[in-house]
Amino acid sequence: xxxxxxxxxxxxxxxxxxxxxxxxxxxxxxxxxxxxxxxxxxxxxxxxxxxxxxxxxxxxxxxxxxxxxxxxxxxxxxxxxxxxxxxxxxxxxxxxxxxxxxxxxxxxxxx
Amino acid sequence: xxxxxxxxxxxxxxxxxxxxxxxxxxxxxxxxxxxxxxxxxxxxxxxxxxxxxxxxxxxxxxxxxxxxxxxxxxxxxxxxxxxxxxxxxxxxxxxxxxxxxxxxxxxxxxxxxxxx
Numbered sequence: 001x002x003x004x005x006x007x008x009x010x011x012x013x014x015x016x017x018x019x020x021x022x023x024x025x026x027x028x029x030x031x032x033x034x035x036x037x038x039x040x041x042x043x044x045x046x047x048x049x050x051x052x053x054x055x056x057x058x059x060x061x062x063x064x065x066x067x068x069x070x071x072x073x074x075x076x077x078x079x080x081x082x083x084x085x086x087x088x089x090x091x092x093x094x095x096x097x098x099x100x101x102x103x104x105x106x107x108x109x110x111x
Numbered sequence: 112x113x114x115x116x117x118x119x120x121x122x123x124x125x126x127x128x129x130x131x132x133x134x135x136x137x138x139x140x141x142x143x144x145x146x147x148x149x150x151x152x153x154x155x156x157x158x159x160x161x162x163x164x165x166x167x168x169x170x171x172x173x174x175x176x177x178x179x180x181x182x183x184x185x186x187x188x189x190x191x192x193x194x195x196x197x198x199x200x201x202x203x204x205x206x207x208x209x210x211x212x213x214x215x216x217x218x219x220x221x222x223x224x225x226x227x
Contacts, residue, residue, distance in 0.1 A: 031214070033215065033216075035218075040223075041220070041221070042204055042218050042219060042220045042221040043155075043204070043218045045112065045215070045217075045218075048215055088155070090155075092214065097143060097160070097208050097214050097216075098145075098157055098160065099145075099157065099216060100157075101154045101155045101156075102154065103154050104153075104154050106152075
């Protein structure tokens with residue numbers, strides 16, 4: 001059974017600082033997705049990672065995928081208050097179309 | 112991306128009543144849609160996979176007789192919560208799957224259900 005864990009669960013950081021969120025999964029998969037969720041809202045797609053070694057960047061966020069280590073990272077550079085949200089990774093369960101979501105990381109960027 | 116709508120965006124109902132939530136794929140025909148449930152401060156949990164023209168596939172622990180799913184057309188799937196109870200209060204989110212692009216799912220805006 002595929003399990004997906006994120007850490008940390010909560011993250012409070014100062015503006016301007018850098019930090020990394022980790023997403024570990026338990027079985028083979030080569031498709032991983034990152035989403036942002038604001039309070040009371042649905043999911044906003046951030047990154048689609050489809051192969052080992054994939055790296056994508058958008059603004060202050062950069063995501064990478066290491067399928068051998070079963071690990072994805074979401075790196076935040078010079079955080080700003082607008083990045084405050086909950087971030088989820090989701091892994092495609094191999095052989096199916098299903099997503100298994102990570103536990104989520106609630107990020108709060110302090111001004 | 113893809114455009115997915117849900118209706119209603121929020122609903123309040125009395126315990127014991129049934130509530131229907133609609134999920135529409137607005138810009139492509141979706142043979143497969145998914146229904147998720149999210150309790151406060153928790154992650155999304157897949158409830159079922161909705162297949163056009165056939166029965167939905169439910170995840171373990173989800174009561175198929177309580178959460179009725181109908182996917183009668185390529186653009187519409189409905190989730191009916193029957194005999195709702197306060198513990199069914201949650202945020203329900205649907206998604207559509209588009210072939211290609213790594214089978215990426217596109218999520219609707221969600222429906223917040225409150226059962227009194």
